[in-house]
Amino acid sequence: MRFLRCADHGLLVELADLDEVLALYAALRAEPPPGVTDLVPAARTLLLHLAADADAGGVERAVRAAEPTAGSQGGDELLRVPVVYDGADLDEVAELTGLTRREVVDRHTAAEWTVAFGGFAPGFGYLAGGPPELTVPRRAESRTRVPAGAVGLAGEFSGVYPRESPGGWQLIGRTELPMWQVDRDPPALLRPGVRVRFEEVS
Structure with a gap:
């Protein structure tokens, strides 16, 4: 320290x-x-x-x-995020991990993620706590436009793009739940300590 x-x-x-x-x-x-x-x-x-x-x-x-306690980082708030798993990189993630598309989705939805910290853009939360087998590298070449609501993986983290922006995460799905709204209190849904469960929808 x-x-x-x-x-x-x-x-x-x-x-x-x-x-x-x-x-x-x-x-x-x-x-x-x-x-x-x-x-x-x-x-x-x-x-x-x-x-x-x-x-x-x-x-x-x-x-x-202070006496930190391992595994105590998650707060009381649980956010459920509905996701359509049709991301442009879902096949690549399956290939990188040695899993099927179905297994990637099942592991992503089975985990309880926690917002570890924010960064990159207002409302973007780096979600930790996923299964190790979903650890994948960022794309070799970033996209110039990633739509708002895109759900991705990069390294050990998962995340949801709060607005359209460039980005290099592996995209596995999308949600219509707005991550950032300036007229909401608080504006960001993904704040440090918030627990997150992804739920597959069609």
Whole structure:
């Protein structure tokens, strides 16, 4: 665990891997140290936003004293995402994994995923916790346009594109559930800690 000051009111905690990030995030979300106003997880870091009058040294000591519990990163909220599994890369994913199309879909829907962190675009959540056999590389060449609602795989993660954008994830399906709406509270459905189950629809 390594601590780095980040601008005037931030403390960046570097950790060994995503599991450590999620476990610490869950512990600090349950009992935030005094002076911490927000927590922003990433793949191997956790950013703590501090109040202007926060004692950074005291926050660091509190974080070091926290007791993360492995497997506790999922929150109480469960989001069910209906998906039509007709993605352009479904056959390629099946070939990469040695599974059939049906087996890819079955494994994707059987897992309970958790939003590990956000990034890339507002409302885009990196979903962790899927089966290891669905770990696939990004496409060798990114697409210039991926439609909103496209469901994809990249590395150990799954995700849903919140809006049309370029992208290099392997597309396996699509959903009509809007991931990001500015007039909704909160705007993003996929927020860190939210548990996700994908459900196949026709």
